Amino acid sequence: MEGPARVTISLAVAANSKITISKENYLKAIAEAEAEGEPVIAATVSRWLNVSAPAVTMAIRRLKRDSYITVDGKGNIFLTAEGRRIADRILQRHHLIERMLVEIFGMEWYKVHEEAERLEHAVSEDFEQLLVRKLPPGLLCPHGNDVEVTSPLRRRELGWIPLAEVERSTVVRVKSVYERDRELLEYLDGLNVQPGAQLEVLQRNYDDTITFEVAGRKEQLGVSVAARVWVQVEPVLARR
Numbered sequence: 001m002e003g004p005a006r007v008t009i010s011l012a013v014a015a016n017s018k019i020t021i022s023k024e025n026y027l028k029a030i031a032e033a034e035a036e037g038e039p040v041i042a043a044t045v046s047r048w049l050n051v052s053a054p055a056v057t058m059a060i061r062r063l064k065r066d067s068y069i070t071v072d073g074k075g076n077i078f079l080t081a082e083g084r085r086i087a088d089r090i091l092q093r094h095h096l097i098e099r100m101l102v103e104i105f106g107m108e109w110y111k112v113h114e115e116a117e118r119l120e121h122a123v124s125e126d127f128e129q130l131l132v133r134k135l136p137p138g139l140l141c142p143h144g145n146d147v148e149v150t151s152p153l154r155r156r157e158l159g160w161i162p163l164a165e166v167e168r169s170t171v172v173r174v175k176s177v178y179e180r181d182r183e184l185l186e187y188l189d190g191l192n193v194q195p196g197a198q199l200e201v202l203q204r205n206y207d208d209t210i211t212f213e214v215a216g217r218k219e220q221l222g223v224s225v226a227a228r229v230w231v232q233v234e235p236v237l238a239r240r
Helices: 023-037 042-049 053-065 080-104 112-119 126-134 154-159 184-190
Strands: 069-071 077-079 170-177 196-206 209-214 217-222 229-233
Touching: 023 042, 023 053, 023 077, 023 080, 042 053, 042 077, 053 069, 077 080, 080 112, 080 126, 112 184, 170 184
Parallel strands: none
Antiparallel strands: 069 077, 170 196, 170 229, 196 209, 209 217
């Protein structure tokens, strides 16, 4: 979902809607892939959820039958209003659970995505409302992401760029990181590259790596990994 205005997410579920965990996962994946700017076709969903092509084909048939999605003549998948409402509800619960695990229980930031994936389907509306009241409104998740899935275009409108595009001798602040890869998150944590960290790009190297300084240490990162870290250039006065 794009746009600066925050979207009020309905928490009510239609009384006659029989939504399974599997369907919720598919709808959320479609919404996330769409927001990342990808053309959402069956192959996209298969890769996003790491499930077989035949399984995706059957799931798409069921979602289309239940009026959660539409599919055009080229195979492009679109959420209906009801499908998007359900995806938004799951995304909000995921966001709240991630924040709860870090802000209340102190879990490591790189672990909470997987925990939220498991818990998001079990949260009742009553517990969700308790989390809404308990957690300060408007804050980002531990990975720097809003409750609304923010597209690459929207990130650039906010003045963010991928770390892979930063020129040498530039000081930046990490804003968000790709959260669906646990190994990536643990790797970045070991380098002290996480939302809020300040780093200076020292050199762009011939071997497709970037040398940077963070927390007083020099580190290197491949550009393919750096492309998954979104940063904002710090004002000149912040530089040494």
